[in-house]
Amino acid sequence: MHAALFPDLIVNGETVPHALVAAEAQNHSAPKGKPGIAWRKAANAVAIRTLLLQEARRRDLSADPAEVGPGRFETEEEALIRGLLETAVETLRPTAEDIRAEWARDPSRFRAPPLWEVSHILCACDPRDEKARIAAQARALDLSKRALDNPRSFARLASDHSDCGSKANGGALGQLGPGDTVPEFEAALRRMAEGEISAEPLLTRHGYHVIRMDAVAQGAVLPFEAVRLKVSDAMEKAAWARAARAFVDRLAADADITGADLRPV
Known part of the structure:
Protein backbone atom coordinates (compact mmCIF):
# COMPACT_ATOMS: atom_id res chain seq x y z
CA MET A 1 0.00 0.00 0.00
CA ARG A 93 -30.01 3.17 33.46
CA PRO A 94 -32.93 1.21 32.02
CA THR A 95 -35.99 1.15 34.24
CA ALA A 96 -37.46 -2.07 35.60
CA GLU A 97 -40.28 -1.68 33.07
CA ASP A 98 -37.80 -1.24 30.19
CA ILE A 99 -35.87 -4.35 31.22
CA ARG A 100 -39.01 -6.49 31.48
CA ALA A 101 -40.26 -5.20 28.11
CA GLU A 102 -36.93 -6.09 26.46
CA TRP A 103 -37.07 -9.61 27.93
CA ALA A 104 -40.74 -10.04 26.95
CA ARG A 105 -39.96 -9.09 23.35
CA ASP A 106 -38.57 -12.63 22.86
CA PRO A 107 -38.06 -14.67 26.05
CA SER A 108 -36.78 -17.62 23.97
CA ARG A 109 -33.47 -15.76 23.53
CA PHE A 110 -32.66 -16.59 27.13
CA ARG A 111 -32.33 -20.31 27.65
CA ALA A 112 -30.48 -22.74 29.87
CA PRO A 113 -27.61 -24.52 28.04
CA PRO A 114 -28.67 -27.34 25.69
CA LEU A 115 -27.71 -30.98 26.18
CA TRP A 116 -26.71 -33.27 23.34
CA GLU A 117 -26.56 -37.08 23.40
CA VAL A 118 -23.92 -37.95 20.84
CA SER A 119 -22.15 -40.91 19.25
CA HIS A 120 -19.16 -40.72 16.93
CA ILE A 121 -16.63 -42.68 14.97
CA LEU A 122 -13.11 -41.24 15.20
CA CYS A 123 -10.47 -41.71 12.52
CA ALA A 124 -7.54 -40.35 14.51
CA CYS A 125 -4.68 -38.36 12.98
CA ASP A 126 -2.48 -35.35 13.58
CA PRO A 127 -3.99 -32.77 11.17
CA ARG A 128 -0.49 -31.28 10.74
CA ASP A 129 0.73 -34.57 9.22
CA GLU A 130 -0.61 -34.33 5.66
CA LYS A 131 -0.08 -38.01 4.79
CA ALA A 132 -1.82 -39.18 7.97
CA ARG A 133 -4.60 -36.63 7.53
CA ILE A 134 -5.35 -37.74 3.96
CA ALA A 135 -5.43 -41.39 5.01
CA ALA A 136 -7.74 -40.65 7.96
CA GLN A 137 -10.01 -38.58 5.75
CA ALA A 138 -10.34 -41.44 3.25
CA ARG A 139 -11.25 -43.84 6.07
CA ALA A 140 -13.76 -41.37 7.49
CA LEU A 141 -15.40 -40.74 4.12
CA ASP A 142 -15.87 -44.49 3.62
CA LEU A 143 -17.29 -44.96 7.12
CA SER A 144 -19.54 -41.93 6.70
CA LYS A 145 -20.99 -43.33 3.46
CA ARG A 146 -21.57 -46.72 5.08
CA ALA A 147 -23.28 -45.12 8.09
CA LEU A 148 -25.50 -42.91 5.93
CA ASP A 149 -26.43 -45.84 3.67
CA ASN A 150 -27.36 -47.98 6.70
CA PRO A 151 -27.91 -45.84 9.83
CA ARG A 152 -28.59 -48.93 11.95
CA SER A 153 -25.00 -50.04 11.39
CA PHE A 154 -23.53 -46.99 13.15
CA ALA A 155 -22.83 -48.65 16.51
CA ARG A 156 -21.24 -51.68 14.85
CA LEU A 157 -19.08 -49.48 12.60
CA ALA A 158 -17.94 -47.53 15.66
CA SER A 159 -17.14 -50.72 17.59
CA ASP A 160 -15.14 -52.13 14.67
CA HIS A 161 -13.37 -49.02 13.35
CA SER A 162 -13.34 -46.06 15.78
CA ASP A 163 -10.04 -44.93 17.30
CA CYS A 164 -11.84 -43.55 20.39
CA GLY A 165 -12.35 -45.44 23.65
CA SER A 166 -16.09 -44.89 23.13
CA LYS A 167 -15.97 -47.75 20.60
CA ALA A 168 -16.65 -50.06 23.57
CA ASN A 169 -20.08 -48.37 23.80
CA GLY A 170 -20.81 -48.30 20.08
CA GLY A 171 -19.34 -44.80 19.81
CA ALA A 172 -21.64 -43.31 22.45
CA LEU A 173 -20.15 -40.26 24.19
CA GLY A 174 -23.13 -39.77 26.50
CA GLN A 175 -24.54 -36.34 27.27
CA LEU A 176 -22.51 -33.29 26.30
CA GLY A 177 -23.10 -29.62 27.00
CA PRO A 178 -21.46 -26.36 25.88
CA GLY A 179 -17.75 -26.36 26.69
CA ASP A 180 -17.48 -30.15 27.01
CA THR A 181 -15.82 -30.65 23.61
CA VAL A 182 -13.42 -28.82 21.31
CA PRO A 183 -15.06 -25.73 19.73
CA GLU A 184 -15.32 -27.11 16.20
CA PHE A 185 -17.06 -30.29 17.45
CA GLU A 186 -19.49 -28.21 19.51
CA ALA A 187 -20.22 -25.96 16.52
CA ALA A 188 -21.17 -29.05 14.51
CA LEU A 189 -23.47 -30.29 17.29
CA ARG A 190 -25.29 -26.95 17.34
CA ARG A 191 -26.17 -27.42 13.66
CA MET A 192 -27.44 -31.00 13.91
CA ALA A 193 -30.97 -32.30 14.37
CA GLU A 194 -31.96 -35.30 16.47
CA GLY A 195 -31.25 -38.55 14.62
CA GLU A 196 -28.98 -36.88 12.07
CA ILE A 197 -25.65 -38.35 10.94
CA SER A 198 -23.15 -35.74 9.78
CA ALA A 199 -23.12 -35.48 5.98
CA GLU A 200 -19.35 -34.98 5.91
CA PRO A 201 -16.65 -36.08 8.38
CA LEU A 202 -15.59 -33.27 10.71
CA LEU A 203 -11.89 -32.50 11.19
CA THR A 204 -10.73 -31.51 14.68
CA ARG A 205 -7.32 -31.60 16.37
CA HIS A 206 -8.06 -35.26 17.16
CA GLY A 207 -8.78 -36.36 13.59
CA TYR A 208 -11.93 -36.94 11.52
CA HIS A 209 -15.27 -37.61 13.19
CA VAL A 210 -18.43 -39.16 11.81
CA ILE A 211 -21.10 -37.86 14.21
CA ARG A 212 -24.59 -39.07 15.07
CA MET A 213 -26.91 -36.87 17.10
CA ASP A 214 -28.84 -39.33 19.25
CA ALA A 215 -30.95 -36.80 21.19
CA VAL A 216 -31.21 -33.05 21.70
CA ALA A 217 -32.58 -31.35 24.79
CA GLN A 218 -32.93 -27.63 24.16
CA GLY A 219 -32.39 -25.62 27.29
CA ALA A 220 -35.56 -24.40 28.95
CA VAL A 221 -36.52 -20.74 28.59
CA LEU A 222 -35.26 -19.03 31.73
CA PRO A 223 -37.61 -16.99 33.92
CA PHE A 224 -37.29 -13.22 33.94
CA GLU A 225 -35.64 -13.00 37.37
CA ALA A 226 -32.88 -15.41 36.29
CA VAL A 227 -31.82 -13.17 33.39
CA ARG A 228 -32.83 -9.69 34.60
CA LEU A 229 -29.25 -8.55 35.28
CA LYS A 230 -27.99 -9.98 31.97
Whole structure:
Protein backbone atom coordinates (compact mmCIF):
# COMPACT_ATOMS: atom_id res chain seq x y z
CA MET A 1 0.00 0.00 0.00
CA HIS A 2 1.69 3.18 -1.19
CA ALA A 3 0.77 6.07 1.07
CA ALA A 4 1.53 8.66 -1.60
CA LEU A 5 -1.49 7.40 -3.57
CA PHE A 6 -3.87 8.52 -0.84
CA PRO A 7 -4.80 12.05 0.28
CA ASP A 8 -3.48 13.60 3.46
CA LEU A 9 -5.71 13.22 6.49
CA ILE A 10 -6.22 16.65 8.05
CA VAL A 11 -8.43 17.07 11.12
CA ASN A 12 -9.14 20.64 12.24
CA GLY A 13 -5.86 21.79 10.71
CA GLU A 14 -3.81 18.92 12.22
CA THR A 15 -2.14 16.82 9.54
CA VAL A 16 -2.00 13.15 10.56
CA PRO A 17 1.17 11.32 9.45
CA HIS A 18 0.56 8.81 6.64
CA ALA A 19 2.43 6.25 8.73
CA LEU A 20 -0.33 6.30 11.37
CA VAL A 21 -3.02 5.58 8.79
CA ALA A 22 -0.87 2.91 7.12
CA ALA A 23 -0.37 1.17 10.49
CA GLU A 24 -4.11 1.29 11.20
CA ALA A 25 -4.88 -0.09 7.71
CA GLN A 26 -3.36 -3.43 8.77
CA ASN A 27 -6.39 -3.85 11.06
CA HIS A 28 -8.97 -3.49 8.27
CA SER A 29 -10.00 -5.98 5.62
CA ALA A 30 -10.42 -5.22 1.93
CA PRO A 31 -10.90 -7.25 -1.26
CA LYS A 32 -7.68 -8.37 -2.88
CA GLY A 33 -6.27 -5.71 -5.16
CA LYS A 34 -8.33 -2.91 -3.57
CA PRO A 35 -6.08 -1.43 -0.87
CA GLY A 36 -7.96 1.86 -1.09
CA ILE A 37 -10.88 0.35 0.83
CA ALA A 38 -8.68 -0.61 3.79
CA TRP A 39 -7.04 2.82 3.66
CA ARG A 40 -10.41 4.62 3.76
CA LYS A 41 -11.56 2.52 6.72
CA ALA A 42 -8.27 3.25 8.48
CA ALA A 43 -8.46 6.97 7.70
CA ASN A 44 -11.94 7.13 9.23
CA ALA A 45 -10.78 5.28 12.37
CA VAL A 46 -7.73 7.51 12.79
CA ALA A 47 -9.82 10.63 12.14
CA ILE A 48 -12.18 9.63 14.97
CA ARG A 49 -9.25 8.96 17.30
CA THR A 50 -7.73 12.32 16.40
CA LEU A 51 -11.03 14.13 17.00
CA LEU A 52 -11.38 12.50 20.41
CA LEU A 53 -7.83 13.38 21.41
CA GLN A 54 -8.31 16.97 20.27
CA GLU A 55 -11.50 17.23 22.35
CA ALA A 56 -9.80 15.65 25.39
CA ARG A 57 -7.01 18.22 25.17
CA ARG A 58 -9.47 21.05 24.59
CA ARG A 59 -11.13 20.04 27.86
CA ASP A 60 -7.70 19.92 29.51
CA LEU A 61 -8.16 16.31 30.60
CA SER A 62 -5.15 14.46 31.96
CA ALA A 63 -4.24 10.86 31.17
CA ASP A 64 -4.47 8.28 33.93
CA PRO A 65 -3.53 4.97 32.26
CA ALA A 66 -5.42 2.01 33.70
CA GLU A 67 -4.08 -1.53 33.97
CA VAL A 68 -5.73 -3.60 31.25
CA GLY A 69 -3.93 -6.85 32.02
CA PRO A 70 -1.19 -8.21 34.25
CA GLY A 71 1.58 -5.62 33.89
CA ARG A 72 -0.08 -4.04 30.82
CA PHE A 73 -1.33 -0.47 30.90
CA GLU A 74 -3.19 1.79 28.51
CA THR A 75 -1.21 4.22 26.44
CA GLU A 76 -1.63 7.88 27.33
CA GLU A 77 -3.81 8.37 24.24
CA GLU A 78 -6.04 5.43 25.17
CA ALA A 79 -6.38 6.81 28.70
CA LEU A 80 -7.27 10.28 27.39
CA ILE A 81 -9.96 8.88 25.09
CA ARG A 82 -11.41 6.69 27.84
CA GLY A 83 -11.43 9.66 30.22
CA LEU A 84 -13.17 11.84 27.64
CA LEU A 85 -15.88 9.27 26.93
CA GLU A 86 -16.43 8.68 30.65
CA THR A 87 -16.88 12.44 31.07
CA ALA A 88 -18.90 13.23 27.96
CA VAL A 89 -21.08 10.18 27.37
CA GLU A 90 -23.97 9.80 29.77
CA THR A 91 -26.80 7.30 29.61
CA LEU A 92 -29.76 6.57 31.84
CA ARG A 93 -30.01 3.17 33.46
CA PRO A 94 -32.93 1.21 32.02
CA THR A 95 -35.99 1.15 34.24
CA ALA A 96 -37.46 -2.07 35.60
CA GLU A 97 -40.28 -1.68 33.07
CA ASP A 98 -37.80 -1.24 30.19
CA ILE A 99 -35.87 -4.35 31.22
CA ARG A 100 -39.01 -6.49 31.48
CA ALA A 101 -40.26 -5.20 28.11
CA GLU A 102 -36.93 -6.09 26.46
CA TRP A 103 -37.07 -9.61 27.93
CA ALA A 104 -40.74 -10.04 26.95
CA ARG A 105 -39.96 -9.09 23.35
CA ASP A 106 -38.57 -12.63 22.86
CA PRO A 107 -38.06 -14.67 26.05
CA SER A 108 -36.78 -17.62 23.97
CA ARG A 109 -33.47 -15.76 23.53
CA PHE A 110 -32.66 -16.59 27.13
CA ARG A 111 -32.33 -20.31 27.65
CA ALA A 112 -30.48 -22.74 29.87
CA PRO A 113 -27.61 -24.52 28.04
CA PRO A 114 -28.67 -27.34 25.69
CA LEU A 115 -27.71 -30.98 26.18
CA TRP A 116 -26.71 -33.27 23.34
CA GLU A 117 -26.56 -37.08 23.40
CA VAL A 118 -23.92 -37.95 20.84
CA SER A 119 -22.15 -40.91 19.25
CA HIS A 120 -19.16 -40.72 16.93
CA ILE A 121 -16.63 -42.68 14.97
CA LEU A 122 -13.11 -41.24 15.20
CA CYS A 123 -10.47 -41.71 12.52
CA ALA A 124 -7.54 -40.35 14.51
CA CYS A 125 -4.68 -38.36 12.98
CA ASP A 126 -2.48 -35.35 13.58
CA PRO A 127 -3.99 -32.77 11.17
CA ARG A 128 -0.49 -31.28 10.74
CA ASP A 129 0.73 -34.57 9.22
CA GLU A 130 -0.61 -34.33 5.66
CA LYS A 131 -0.08 -38.01 4.79
CA ALA A 132 -1.82 -39.18 7.97
CA ARG A 133 -4.60 -36.63 7.53
CA ILE A 134 -5.35 -37.74 3.96
CA ALA A 135 -5.43 -41.39 5.01
CA ALA A 136 -7.74 -40.65 7.96
CA GLN A 137 -10.01 -38.58 5.75
CA ALA A 138 -10.34 -41.44 3.25
CA ARG A 139 -11.25 -43.84 6.07
CA ALA A 140 -13.76 -41.37 7.49
CA LEU A 141 -15.40 -40.74 4.12
CA ASP A 142 -15.87 -44.49 3.62
CA LEU A 143 -17.29 -44.96 7.12
CA SER A 144 -19.54 -41.93 6.70
CA LYS A 145 -20.99 -43.33 3.46
CA ARG A 146 -21.57 -46.72 5.08
CA ALA A 147 -23.28 -45.12 8.09
CA LEU A 148 -25.50 -42.91 5.93
CA ASP A 149 -26.43 -45.84 3.67
CA ASN A 150 -27.36 -47.98 6.70
CA PRO A 151 -27.91 -45.84 9.83
CA ARG A 152 -28.59 -48.93 11.95
CA SER A 153 -25.00 -50.04 11.39
CA PHE A 154 -23.53 -46.99 13.15
CA ALA A 155 -22.83 -48.65 16.51
CA ARG A 156 -21.24 -51.68 14.85
CA LEU A 157 -19.08 -49.48 12.60
CA ALA A 158 -17.94 -47.53 15.66
CA SER A 159 -17.14 -50.72 17.59
CA ASP A 160 -15.14 -52.13 14.67
CA HIS A 161 -13.37 -49.02 13.35
CA SER A 162 -13.34 -46.06 15.78
CA ASP A 163 -10.04 -44.93 17.30
CA CYS A 164 -11.84 -43.55 20.39
CA GLY A 165 -12.35 -45.44 23.65
CA SER A 166 -16.09 -44.89 23.13
CA LYS A 167 -15.97 -47.75 20.60
CA ALA A 168 -16.65 -50.06 23.57
CA ASN A 169 -20.08 -48.37 23.80
CA GLY A 170 -20.81 -48.30 20.08
CA GLY A 171 -19.34 -44.80 19.81
CA ALA A 172 -21.64 -43.31 22.45
CA LEU A 173 -20.15 -40.26 24.19
CA GLY A 174 -23.13 -39.77 26.50
CA GLN A 175 -24.54 -36.34 27.27
CA LEU A 176 -22.51 -33.29 26.30
CA GLY A 177 -23.10 -29.62 27.00
CA PRO A 178 -21.46 -26.36 25.88
CA GLY A 179 -17.75 -26.36 26.69
CA ASP A 180 -17.48 -30.15 27.01
CA THR A 181 -15.82 -30.65 23.61
CA VAL A 182 -13.42 -28.82 21.31
CA PRO A 183 -15.06 -25.73 19.73
CA GLU A 184 -15.32 -27.11 16.20
CA PHE A 185 -17.06 -30.29 17.45
CA GLU A 186 -19.49 -28.21 19.51
CA ALA A 187 -20.22 -25.96 16.52
CA ALA A 188 -21.17 -29.05 14.51
CA LEU A 189 -23.47 -30.29 17.29
CA ARG A 190 -25.29 -26.95 17.34
CA ARG A 191 -26.17 -27.42 13.66
CA MET A 192 -27.44 -31.00 13.91
CA ALA A 193 -30.97 -32.30 14.37
CA GLU A 194 -31.96 -35.30 16.47
CA GLY A 195 -31.25 -38.55 14.62
CA GLU A 196 -28.98 -36.88 12.07
CA ILE A 197 -25.65 -38.35 10.94
CA SER A 198 -23.15 -35.74 9.78
CA ALA A 199 -23.12 -35.48 5.98
CA GLU A 200 -19.35 -34.98 5.91
CA PRO A 201 -16.65 -36.08 8.38
CA LEU A 202 -15.59 -33.27 10.71
CA LEU A 203 -11.89 -32.50 11.19
CA THR A 204 -10.73 -31.51 14.68
CA ARG A 205 -7.32 -31.60 16.37
CA HIS A 206 -8.06 -35.26 17.16
CA GLY A 207 -8.78 -36.36 13.59
CA TYR A 208 -11.93 -36.94 11.52
CA HIS A 209 -15.27 -37.61 13.19
CA VAL A 210 -18.43 -39.16 11.81
CA ILE A 211 -21.10 -37.86 14.21
CA ARG A 212 -24.59 -39.07 15.07
CA MET A 213 -26.91 -36.87 17.10
CA ASP A 214 -28.84 -39.33 19.25
CA ALA A 215 -30.95 -36.80 21.19
CA VAL A 216 -31.21 -33.05 21.70
CA ALA A 217 -32.58 -31.35 24.79
CA GLN A 218 -32.93 -27.63 24.16
CA GLY A 219 -32.39 -25.62 27.29
CA ALA A 220 -35.56 -24.40 28.95
CA VAL A 221 -36.52 -20.74 28.59
CA LEU A 222 -35.26 -19.03 31.73
CA PRO A 223 -37.61 -16.99 33.92
CA PHE A 224 -37.29 -13.22 33.94
CA GLU A 225 -35.64 -13.00 37.37
CA ALA A 226 -32.88 -15.41 36.29
CA VAL A 227 -31.82 -13.17 33.39
CA ARG A 228 -32.83 -9.69 34.60
CA LEU A 229 -29.25 -8.55 35.28
CA LYS A 230 -27.99 -9.98 31.97
CA VAL A 231 -30.72 -8.13 30.05
CA SER A 232 -30.04 -4.92 31.99
CA ASP A 233 -26.28 -5.10 31.30
CA ALA A 234 -26.86 -5.69 27.58
CA MET A 235 -29.26 -2.74 27.40
CA GLU A 236 -26.81 -0.45 29.20
CA LYS A 237 -23.96 -1.43 26.86
CA ALA A 238 -26.12 -0.87 23.78
CA ALA A 239 -27.30 2.51 25.06
CA TRP A 240 -23.73 3.58 25.85
CA ALA A 241 -22.56 2.56 22.36
CA ARG A 242 -25.36 4.59 20.75
CA ALA A 243 -24.56 7.62 22.93
CA ALA A 244 -20.83 7.36 22.17
CA ARG A 245 -21.57 7.16 18.45
CA ALA A 246 -23.81 10.24 18.70
CA PHE A 247 -21.06 12.12 20.56
CA VAL A 248 -18.52 11.29 17.82
CA ASP A 249 -21.05 12.30 15.16
CA ARG A 250 -21.47 15.70 16.86
CA LEU A 251 -17.70 16.22 16.98
CA ALA A 252 -17.40 15.24 13.31
CA ALA A 253 -20.26 17.55 12.26
CA ASP A 254 -18.45 20.53 13.83
CA ALA A 255 -15.01 19.55 12.51
CA ASP A 256 -13.09 20.47 9.38
CA ILE A 257 -11.85 17.14 7.99
CA THR A 258 -10.24 16.20 4.70
CA GLY A 259 -9.02 12.74 3.73
CA ALA A 260 -11.81 10.92 5.61
CA ASP A 261 -15.60 10.72 5.47
CA LEU A 262 -17.31 10.64 8.86
CA ARG A 263 -20.81 11.48 7.68
CA PRO A 264 -23.39 9.40 9.58
CA VAL A 265 -24.69 6.45 7.57
